[in-house]
Amino acid sequence: MSFGLGEALAFAYLPLLKVNEMPLISYRMPPRTIIKKLRRKLDLPFRFETFRSATQGEERLDQLLESGRPVGVQTSVFFLPYFPVNMRFHFNGHNLIVYGKDRGDYLVSDPVFETATRCAPRDLTRARFARGMLAPKGMLYFLDGDAKHVETAPLLRPAIRGTCRTMLQPLLPFIGTRGIRLLARRVGALAHRSDQNEVRRTIGHIVRMQEEIGTGGAGFRYLYAAFLQEAAEKLGDERLRLHSLDLTAIGDAWREFALDAARMSKGRQPLQPELLAQRLSDLSQREATFFRALKKDL
Amino acid sequence: MKTTNVPQQANPVLEGHRKVVYALDDDGHYRIVASAGWEAEELTTSAAVEHFDALAARALERAASNNGSALEFHMYQRRMDVPTLAQTTGIWRWRVRRHLRVPVDKLPARLRQRYADALGLNADELARLQAVEPVRG
Numbered sequence: 089m090s091f092g093l094g095e096a097l098a099f100a101y102l103p104l105l106k107v108n109e110m111p112l113i114s115y116r117m118p119p120r121t122i123i124k125k126l127r128r129k130l131d132l133p134f135r136f137e138t139f140r141s142a143t144q145g146e147e148r149l150d151q152l153l154e155s156g157r158p159v160g161v162q163t164s165v166f167f168l169p170y171f172p173v174n175m176r177f178h179f180n181g182h183n184l185i186v187y188g189k190d191r192g193d194y195l196v197s198d199p200v201f202e203t204a205t206r207c208a209p210r211d212l213t214r215a216r217f218a219r220g221m222l223a224p225k226g227m228l229y230f231l232d233g234d235a236k237h238v239e240t241a242p243l244l245r246p247a248i249r250g251t252c253r254t255m256l257q258p259l260l261p262f263i264g265t266r267g268i269r270l271l272a273r274r275v276g277a278l279a280h281r282s283d284q285n286e287v288r289r290t291i292g293h294i295v296r297m298q299e300e301i302g303t304g305g306a307g308f309r310y311l312y313a314a315f316l317q318e319a320a321e322k323l324g325d326e327r328l329r330l331h332s333l334d335l336t337a338i339g340d341a342w343r344e345f346a347l348d349a350a351r352m353s354k355g356r357q358p359l360q361p362e363l364l365a366q367r368l369s370d371l372s373q374r375e376a377t378f379f380r381a382l383k384k385d386l
Numbered sequence: 387m388k389t390t391n392v393p394q395q396a397n398p399v400l401e402g403h404r405k406v407v408y409a410l411d412d413d414g415h416y417r418i419v420a421s422a423g424w425e426a427e428e429l430t431t432s433a434a435v436e437h438f439d440a441l442a443a444r445a446l447e448r449a450a451s452n453n454g455s456a457l458e459f460h461m462y463q464r465r466m467d468v469p470t471l472a473q474t475t476g477i478w479r480w481r482v483r484r485h486l487r488v489p490v491d492k493l494p495a496r497l498r499q500r501y502a503d504a505l506g507l508n509a510d511e512l513a514r515l516q517a518v519e520p521v522r523g
Contacts, residue, residue, distance in 0.1 A: 091489065108467055166465065166520070167506070172401040174435045178470050202420060214506075220473035289437060299427050302405065305387065310408035322516050336410060340387055343426075350426035353521035354433050355450040 091245055092315030093129055094122035095250040097308055101267040101283065101376075103274070107179065107221055109273050110290065113271070113297040115307030117163070117254075123229060129243050133233040138225040142217040144376030145226030146209060149186065150229055153194075158187040162227040170198070170205045176357070180222040186212070210268045245386045247284045248328075251312075253385040255375060265379070268372035276365030284359060291364065292353035295346045306339030306346075313339060331378070337376050346367045388412075389419050396422020399431045438465045442517075449515055456515050457493075458486045458502055463517050464505045474504040 091097070096116045105112040107225045116122070122137070127134040139145035152159050162183050166176045193206040244336040262270060265315040271294070278287045297307070304311040313335040320328035346366045350362070351357035389409040404420035411417045442462035448454030461471050468486070472479040477500065485493060485501075490513040493501075502512040511518050 106469065108465075108470060113483070169520075171401065172399060174399045174431060176520065177434070177465055178474075200403075200405065202406075216473070220470055223473075227416070288433070292433045295426055295430045296434065299424070305392075305407040305409070310387065314408045317416050330486075332416075333414075343387065346426045347442060350429040352392075354429040356429070 089240065089315060089318055090126055090312050091122075091203075091308070092251075092319060093247045094126045095247050095254065096122045096258050097312040098254050099264055099267045101262050101271045101274075103262075105221070105327070108177070110293040112349075113294055114378065115298060115309075119181070120227075130235070130240075132235050134229055134233055135232045135250075136227065136229045137226045140145035140225065142213050145216060145228070146213045149194075150189065151230060152228070153186065153189050153327045154196060157230045158185050158197075159183050161212075161216055162224035163212070163215035164220075164224070164280075165215075167211055167215035167218060168198075168207065169197070169211050170207060172200075172299055175300075178218070178220060180220060182215075182301070198316075203319045226242055241322050244323060246318070248319065248381065249335045249386055252379045252386075255379045256383070260330065265372045265376040268368055268375065272368035272372060275361050275368060278361040279365075287359060287361060290355040291349045291361070295350045295353070298346055306342040308337055309342055318326070331382050331385065334378055334381075338371065338378060341367070341371060341374065389417055392419045392421050393424035394422045395425055395428070396421060397428040399423070399428055412429050435465075438462050446515060452487075452489075455486050456490045456513055458475070459515060460501075460505050460507060460512060460518075461486075466505070471501075471504065 094117075098114065098117050099263055100114045101111065102113075103111040109144070123134060123136075126132060139148065139149065149159060149161070160183060162181070164178060164180045165171060165182045166178050182340050184198040185194055186194045187204075188204070193208055194212050196207045196212075199203045201386075215226055216228075218224065257266070260266070273292070273350060276296075278290060283288050299307070301303070302315075313332045316328050316332035316335060320326065320332060345364065348357065348367070349364050352359050387407075387409045390412045392407050392409050398422055404422050407419050407421045408416055409419050442459055445454055445458040445462055445489045449456050449459050461467070466474070466480055469484050471477075473484045475482070476487075477497075485497065490498060495509070498509050498512060505512065506520065507518055
């Protein structure tokens, strides 16, 4: 529900922002934007803070925890000791919740894992103040007061409309279904590159952004389909339920694309960038048709 | 995707953890399912790990034959590249590139410390050609 209300679903292909030499590809809005949208719509007293020094940031977190508030923090993935070693990369856009402190350790609820875990202050502070691309600068956020009860039903259609607008925006070539089309063309152009390893790496990178970092499958498409289903029930609107099924089918196609791409990137299947480009181009088409139809039925 | 089709291919990268996937149950309702892993994820994550391992191995060879620096080896060992290391340390890229060409003990102590901090090593570990495991929980 929050994902949908926060108008979180998106697509962005930003070739100029590089992470480990790879372009930034995202299937949703930045977390901060999502939370700010939610804050406005649900009238939540959310506050964000960043810090100049790590000591200040750690003190503030401790102080908030002592007052009994759970706190959201942005971190790097690399410096979190509870992450499996082979999942640790220098990705600074990770978000998790600290909900207490016990015998010197932070109690952490991380969306990537099933159960809560613990983290030593030294490590968490390091992860919060990691430098580089999307540096978190110790960013934390918390509810400063009680949340009011807000009726969500009237907010649903405007939120869906907002997501349709983002996905169908006609101006920027990097965003929405146009972004998928641009990525399709770039992947097609890889066919002429001589360095096969580089091609494999790029293709693998797309799959990782789509599936690896807790997207709920198919680059958040399933998660948004689940939201549409919930919205359909709340509003008693059968058409939204059917749209949810359509988006699920599109999600399935993203998964098929990911499996082929992953096998090609690992050399289990002959490398055929044109084939992947074709699939991405189809996905761009399908999503454009989908969001146009969805917008019409609001 | 149906809940029954959620991949459960034990992925060694996850070290036993399971991840959330959204899928449809028999009644067509969305449910949260825990997935033990999926081929596509495992292939691409392990490929990304191998990419840095290969770079580290080559850097190690060069450094061992006095043709490179232990700094380069540790950089790749920590899954960084020149732009990432430059951003993390706040040292210009061209300077980082130059520092990768000289032995670590020729660098001024302050620079050595800056690199060591960025890589989560101490100054001695930085000069040695030996992998240091990142902190584990």
